[in-house]
Amino acid sequence: MTAIISLKSVTKRYVRGKQPIEVLHRLDMEVEQGEFLSLMGPSGSGKTTLLNLIAGLDHPTDGEVLVAGERIDRLSGTALSRWRARHIGFVFQFYNLLPVLTAQQNVEIPLLLTDLSSAQRKNSARVALELVGLEDRATHKPNELSGGQLQRVSIARALVSDPTLLVCDEPTGDLDRESAGEILKLLQMLHREHGKTLLMVTHDPIAADYASRTLHLDKGSLVVAPLKSVA
Amino acid sequence: MKYFILIWAGLWRKKVRTLLTIASIVMAFLLFGLLQGINQDIKNGLSDSSNDRLWTTSSAGAFNSMPINLLERIQRLQGVRAIAHVSFFGGYFRDARNSLPALATGVDQLAAVYPELNITRAQIDAMKSTRTGVLIGRPLAEKYGWKVGDKIPVGTTLWTNNEGGNNWIFDVVGIYEAAPKYARTSLGSGFWINYDYWDEARLSDRHRVDQFIIQIDDPRHATAIAGAIDGLFANSSDETRTQTENSAIQSQLKELADIDFIANSIVGAVMFTLLFLTANTMMQSMRERIPEIAVLKTLGFGDGTLCTLVLVESLLLCCFAAALGLLMSAFAIPFVGTALGTRALPPVVILGGVGIAVALAIISALPPALRAQRLNIVDALAVR
Numbered sequence: 001m002t003a004i005i006s007l008k009s010v011t012k013r014y015v016r017g018k019q020p021i022e023v024l025h026r027l028d029m030e031v032e033q034g035e036f037l038s039l040m041g042p043s044g045s046g047k048t049t050l051l052n053l054i055a056g057l058d059h060p061t062d063g064e065v066l067v068a069g070e071r072i073d074r075l076s077g078t079a080l081s082r083w084r085a086r087h088i089g090f091v092f093q094f095y096n097l098l099p100v101l102t103a104q105q106n107v108e109i110p111l112l113l114t115d116l117s118s119a120q121r122k123n124s125a126r127v128a129l130e131l132v133g134l135e136d137r138a139t140h141k142p143n144e145l146s147g148g149q150l151q152r153v154s155i156a157r158a159l160v161s162d163p164t165l166l167v168c169d170e171p172t173g174d175l176d177r178e179s180a181g182e183i184l185k186l187l188q189m190l191h192r193e194h195g196k197t198l199l200m201v202t203h204d205p206i207a208a209d210y211a212s213r214t215l216h217l218d219k220g221s222l223v224v225a226p227l228k229s230v231a
Numbered sequence: 232m233k234y235f236i237l238i239w240a241g242l243w244r245k246k247v248r249t250l251l252t253i254a255s256i257v258m259a260f261l262l263f264g265l266l267q268g269i270n271q272d273i274k275n276g277l278s279d280s281s282n283d284r285l286w287t288t289s290s291a292g293a294f295n296s297m298p299i300n301l302l303e304r305i306q307r308l309q310g311v312r313a314i315a316h317v318s319f320f321g322g323y324f325r326d327a328r329n330s331l332p333a334l335a336t337g338v339d340q341l342a343a344v345y346p347e348l349n350i351t352r353a354q355i356d357a358m359k360s361t362r363t364g365v366l367i368g369r370p371l372a373e374k375y376g377w378k379v380g381d382k383i384p385v386g387t388t389l390w391t392n393n394e395g396g397n398n399w400i401f402d403v404v405g406i407y408e409a410a411p412k413y414a415r416t417s418l419g420s421g422f423w424i425n426y427d428y429w430d431e432a433r434l435s436d437r438h439r440v441d442q443f444i445i446q447i448d449d450p451r452h453a454t455a456i457a458g459a460i461d462g463l464f465a466n467s468s469d470e471t472r473t474q475t476e477n478s479a480i481q482s483q484l485k486e487l488a489d490i491d492f493i494a495n496s497i498v499g500a501v502m503f504t505l506l507f508l509t510a511n512t513m514m515q516s517m518r519e520r521i522p523e524i525a526v527l528k529t530l531g532f533g534d535g536t537l538c539t540l541v542l543v544e545s546l547l548l549c550c551f552a553a554a555l556g557l558l559m560s561a562f563a564i565p566f567v568g569t570a571l572g573t574r575a576l577p578p579v580v581i582l583g584g585v586g587i588a589v590a591l592a593i594i595s596a597l598p599p600a601l602r603a604q605r606l607n608i609v610d611a612l613a614v615r
Contacts, residue, residue: 052608052609055529057529057608057609057612058608058609077533077534078533078534078535081528081531081532081533081534082531082533083531084529084530084531085530085531085532086531088531090526090529090530092526092612096522096523096526098237098240098523099244100239100240100241100243100244101236101240105236105240108236109237109527109530110530110531112233112234112236112237113530113531113532118233157530
């Protein structure tokens with residue numbers, strides 16, 4: 001297996017007021033291609049910070065971040081934007097869909113950064129919505145959809161450009177148990193049937209059980225859980 | 232063009248706010264179009280007026296008359312090509328509300344200094360053969376439905392005739408059609424009566440006129456000839472003041488009001504207020520969309536692209552609303568500007584309006600666009 005994510009001695013420090021806060025301490029980590037990894041830990045343990053570094057939303061203070069074969073800690077803002085568009089699909093806790101656009105138009109947004117024609121974009125968005133089981137909701141606006149449906153649209157948007165890595169920040173944090181279960185099954189299906197590499201931050205141990213491996217973060221350091229067998 | 236969907240989504244995120252902002256901009260540019268349209272038309276009118284025509288009035292003021300025999304002395308000056316005299320008759324038709332721009336003159340002299348009026352030889356002859364004759368500009372004749380042969384009763388409170396009455400009857404002997412640029416001015420819509428008839432028939436102020444209009448050989452000699460005319464009557468009981476036609480009209484307008492200053496002040500105040508309004512709307516809209524912008528950045532939209540999207544959104548809003556406002560003013564100006572002879576929105580005003588709309592859009596969108604460009608994704612998403 002090939003490591004698609006490789007972090008070497010990564011440190012992240014923030015300055016809040018005059019006080020420097022070290023969120024991640026010389027962290028080493030590897031994720032294989034096709035893994036479904038969950039990151040767990042208490043609030044303030046650095047889960048989201050780690051996710052942001054891997055997704056190219058932030059730069060480490062020290063160390064190397066290698067994702068999809070690129071040292072992204074060295075990339076400038078513009079290059080990093082292009083890299084994210086090509087390699088990362090992001091699923092947010094609160095969906096973050098544009099309220100004025102329909103489900104299909106929301107899913108099309110990442111494709112605006114490609115050279116695809118309008119017809120190709122529409123077709124790809126339709127396929128992505130089919131994949132998440134929402135083809136019949138394509139023309140609905142976000143305020144006409146349930147929480148679970150909104151998260152499915154968000155997943156379709158993350159998938160539509162076929163990214164190298166799906167990054168999910170508390171994807172079930174705003175959902176009831178039933179909807180959360182459906183979303184987690186959907187993520188598991190993407191991992192098992194489509195070979196997607198997923199990285200999911202969660203507080204929920206039940207959600208973490210859907211992943212093939214779980215890493216625990218505590219006070220900025222990793223505690224490695226045993227590798228689970230992939231069914 | 233493929234990003235249009237995002238711009239459209241941004242514009243209609245809050246429909247009521249966008250519509251109210253559009254309405255404000257439309258009203259501002261409607262006002263801009265009307266005020267500047269009329270103002271520009273007046274300026275154009277001034278530029279149409281001539282610097283090779285001089286106006287001589289009494290130095291005591293335009294409403295003080297002068298002896299008509301000054302005309303012969305002025306006429307003898309070098310550089311004077313033609314001269315006409317004009318006196319105010321005024322009056323009204325049927326009702327005091329229907330005031331008439333009636334002026335007394337010698338029509339042959341008038342035709343010589345104002346060839347733009349297109350007064351024909353036959354009309355001059357008709358005026359000479361009919362002492363009670365009147366020559367009327369086409370727009371005025373059409374307004375009251377007058378035609379050649381009609382007798383027009385004109386009332387006046389200024390001039391009593393030698394029969395002791397204030398009612399004068401004039402016979403329409405001709406209807407002239409001035410050059411288009413004069414058509415709706417007081418000259419093109421004139422009501423010209425024979426001075427000789429009126430002067431004999433009136434009881435007061437006889438053998439006196441209000442103004443001389445002098446056609447000179449070269450505009451470059453205007454100052455010298457004006458000085459020579461005023462010099463002729465210096466230290467006499469009939470001192471004169473001579474200006475070019477252009478300067479005289481400007482002086483008269485300034486006696487009424489500095490229209491240019493008023494128009495610019497109002498438009499300036501409105502545009503300044505509008506700038507704050509639009510900038511505030513854009514800032515507010517941007518504040519509300521910070522999480523969405525952060526999401527777009529997360530998806531891979533570059534800083535420059537997002538900055539451009541905000542600018543284009545503002546340009547679309549301002550330019551569409553401004554175009555609507557200018558279009559409305561173009562439709563309204565023939566009605567509003569009738570009294571001043573303004574018929575159409577001058578192209579320079581349309582161009583100026585478009586320029587202001589673009590400047591307004593850029594200035595009001597620049598702070599939110601820069602904010603979008605500098606937005607830190609991690610901080611913005613953390614707020615959510």
